[in-house]
Amino acid sequence: MTEVRPARTGTLRHDAVPMRLYHEAKRLGAWDPQALDLSRDAEDWSRFSVAERDVLLRLSVMFQAAEESMTRDLLPLLVAVTREERLEEQLFLATFLADEAKHIEFFRRILDAVCRQSGDLQRYQTPSFRRLFSERLPAAMQRLLIDPTPAAQADAIVIYSLVGEGVLGDAGYHAFNTALAGGDRLPGFRAGLARSQADEQRHLAYGLFVLSRLIGEGPDVWQTISARMEELLPLTLGIVSEFFESYDPMPFGLSLEDTVQDAIARFATRWAALEEVKQRGRPLASPPGADQVVRDIQGWVGDQLHPAPIEVRREGTGPVYTFHVGSGGAAPEGQASALLITEEVVAHHSSEDVIAALRVHRVPERLRATKRARLTCLSAGGKIIVQPPE
Numbered sequence: 352m353t354e355v356r357p358a359r360t361g362t363l364r365h366d367a368v369p370m371r372l373y374h375e376a377k378r379l380g381a382w383d384p385q386a387l388d389l390s391r392d393a394e395d396w397s398r399f400s401v402a403e404r405d406v407l408l409r410l411s412v413m414f415q416a417a418e419e420s421m422t423r424d425l426l427p428l429l430v431a432v433t434r435e436e437r438l439e440e441q442l443f444l445a446t447f448l449a450d451e452a453k454h455i456e457f458f459r460r461i462l463d464a465v466c467r468q469s470g471d472l473q474r475y476q477t478p479s480f481r482r483l484f485s486e487r488l489p490a491a492m493q494r495l496l497i498d499p500t501p502a503a504q505a506d507a508i509v510i511y512s513l514v515g516e517g518v519l520g521d522a523g524y525h526a527f528n529t530a531l532a533g534g535d536r537l538p539g540f541r542a543g544l545a546r547s548q549a550d551e552q553r554h555l556a557y558g559l560f561v562l563s564r565l566i567g568e569g570p571d572v573w574q575t576i577s578a579r580m581e582e583l584l585p586l587t588l589g590i591v592s593e594f595f596e597s598y599d600p601m602p603f604g605l606s607l608e609d610t611v612q613d614a615i616a617r618f619a620t621r622w623a624a625l626e627e628v629k630q631r632g633r634p635l636a637s638p639p640g641a642d643q644v645v646r647d648i649q650g651w652v653g654d655q656l657h658p659a660p661i662e663v664r665r666e667g668t669g670p671v672y673t674f675h676v677g678s679g680g681a682a683p684e685g686q687a688s689a690l691l692i693t694e695e696v697v698a699h700h701s702s703e704d705v706i707a708a709l710r711v712h713r714v715p716e717r718l719r720a721t722k723r724a725r726l727t728c729l730s731a732g733g734k735i736i737v738q739p740p741e
């Protein structure tokens with residue numbers, strides 16, 4: 352009789368990128384689309400013009416369909432990672448899958464309770480959109496079930512993460528954020544958008560981590576990544592253009608040029624990080640770029656001000672990240688305390704340096720002590736300063 356193998360008991364490397372993202376997901380990703388108060392949103396909806404409503408509806412429909420594909424098509428990646436016994440990545444992907452489920456629920460709730468559209472909205476899916484989400488994405492992801500080679504995994508992550516969550520997700524959030532910037536309309540919708548966008552940043556960080564790991568393990572994978580990206584970019588930008596082609600004039604002052612520029616600039620940072628990995632031949636020790644610094648600061652400020660939630664917003668490509676304290680996004684602008692951090696600070700300093708400066712200037716204490724406190728963290732002469740001084 353053969354002896355039955357014992358169940359595996361894996362150890363966890365808490366400092367590995369996927370585990371760091373996993374812990375972040377538990378801390379920052381716990382939100383409930385059902386808990387968003389949409390009563391004001393339902394009233395606000397009728398105050399938008401017909402064309403404005405159409406833009407918001409179209410975006411929501413596209414997001415809802417994309418989130419559904421992303422949820423369904425993530426499973427083959429989870430299977431591939433599980434087969435390779437990458438326990439830390441399995442843990443993170445479990446949170447990832449739950450996030451995507453919440454995104455479907457969130458956009459469905461917006462369509463039902465705010466836009467009040469329950470019928471068939473497939474007319475908003477343009478040809479390029481269908482091509483990507485009904486053909487290319489499912490094909491690349493499902494291929495992993497029969498062909499989990501590094502090249503197939505790289506291919507899948509380029510389309511899922513760099514293209515879907517990256518360029519397209521960024522363009523979509525840019526359009527939403529520009530359309531809803533500056534006002535206090537649709538507070539519940541904006542709160543949910545901020546939460547789902549923050550979730551996507553973690554997913555993107557994981558996608559980049561896996562690509563960097565694959566490049567580190569076998570440099571040939573780089574060919575697959577760059578060829579696929581080059582091939583998909585026209586289709587991706589086609590989706591953005593087809594969205595804009597539907598309107599003349601375009602409501603909310605949205606511009607195709609700005610939207611594409613913003614998405615490409617964010618993509619360029621990620622691409623540069625991957626090129627660096629290729630050159631050094633070593634995977635990323637931490638997720639790259641400003642996104643990670645912002646998330647680290649959000650995590651630290653959140654721990655200091657617990658249980659008040661911290662929500663980060665950036666108006667389009669504006670030069671400032673605003674960390675709203677305890678508003679849950681529902682308080683009108685200016686009613687809750689906020690910490691403003693300039694892009695320069697985030698781009699030129701490490702998270703450790705920024706957090707050290709916030710600690711020295713007793714930023715959490717001051718945000719907690721004063722109602723509607725507004726502190727600004729900026730960079731001058733290479734130093735991080737906080738205004739106004741204590």
Ligand SMILES: [Fe+2]
Nearest residue numbers: 418421451454
């Ligand atoms: Fe999502």
Ligand SMILES: [Fe+2]
Nearest residue numbers: 421516551554
């Ligand atoms: Fe995602």
